[in-house]
Amino acid sequence: MVQDTFLAALRNSEAFKGEISEKNWLFLILKNKIIDHYKKKASKIVTSLHELEKDIEDFFDDSGHWKKEHGPQLWNSDTESATNTNDFRMILENCLNRLQELSRICFVMKYLDEKESDEICKELQITSSNYWVLIHRSKLKIRNCLEKNGMKNN
Amino acid sequence: MKFLIISCKEATFRLLKHEEFRLSLFALLQLWLHLAVCHWCRLFNKQNKKVNSLLKNIDTTVSLTEKEKELMQHKLKE
Known part of the structure; x- marks a missing residue:
């Protein structure tokens, strides 16, 4: 994010009028960047919670039972030994x-x-x-x- | 008898919660009855346990590979 700040400062260097010190100007940009970041995050969380229920519906039908095509299938019994951790x-x-x-x-x-x-x-x-x-x-x-x-x- | 029946959605949810919390006796009874009749949820239970044990064995303290480091440096230069 700090890098972003410097980039944004470079891009907008013409807009800098020298009314405040460079340091304060950079901090101002950084502050806005941080606010933007968390705003984005917060809105994502809200939408994701709405999508949750919809997503679970992929697996279960209306009555809450497994949909045939998404129900668990038998796994290879030797996966335990065969699955090396990598x-x-x-x-x-x-x-x-x-x-x-x-x-x-x-x-x-x-x-x-x-x-x-x-x-x-x-x-x-x-x-x-x-x-x-x-x-x-x-x-x-x-x-x-x-x-x-x-x-x-x- | 209907009060003893829970859905698969609820049963899988309780299985996950049960890893960490004690369920009430009644909730456990419902879950147990459900597992007794539902082979899908039994399968889910078994596979879930397997996945958990596999997850436990994963070493989470890996460092970046050389390739990833190079990629990162490359990105920084851009």
């Missing part, structure tokens, strides 16, 4: 990239950083019920994605 890691990374930002952050914090759920909620400033919806959704998606990318019984 392969699994590559697949997982791919799958994680397909998740929405907020779900991905929750998933990584809970399962990879092994943080406590309370802590995650606090850090991300989300309610625990929203948090669990996010975890639920990301787990469903990750499971589905892993299945499609190598865990399935051929």
Whole structure:
């Protein structure tokens, strides 16, 4: 973000009239950049929460039962031994990239950083019920994605 | 008897929560009954456990590879 600030300053250097010191001017730009950043983040979170329910509908029908095409399929029984951690890691990374930002952050914090759920909620400033919806959704998606990318019984 | 029935959506949700919290006895009973009749959720439960153990074994402290470092430097130059 600091780099962005300098770039923006360079681009707009004609607009700088010398009414305030250079230092203050740079800080002003930085401040605006930070505000923009968090505004963007916040609006993303709001929309993502709306999309949550819709996303879960991919897996379940109206009555909450698995849709046939998205239900769990049998996995190869020897995946346990065959999945060396490097392969699994590559697949997982791919799958994680397909998740929405907020779900991905929750998933990584809970399962990879092994943080406590309370802590995650606090850090991300989300309610625990929203948090669990996010975890639920990301787990469903990750499971589905892993299945499609190598865990399935051929 | 209807009060004993929960959906698959609810059952998978409870399975995940159960990793961390104690469910009430009644909630557990509903979940247990659901798993007894639903092979999909049983499968989900099994696979979820497998995924969890795989996730645990991942070493999260990796450094960047040389290629990634180069890429980063390249991007910085731009």
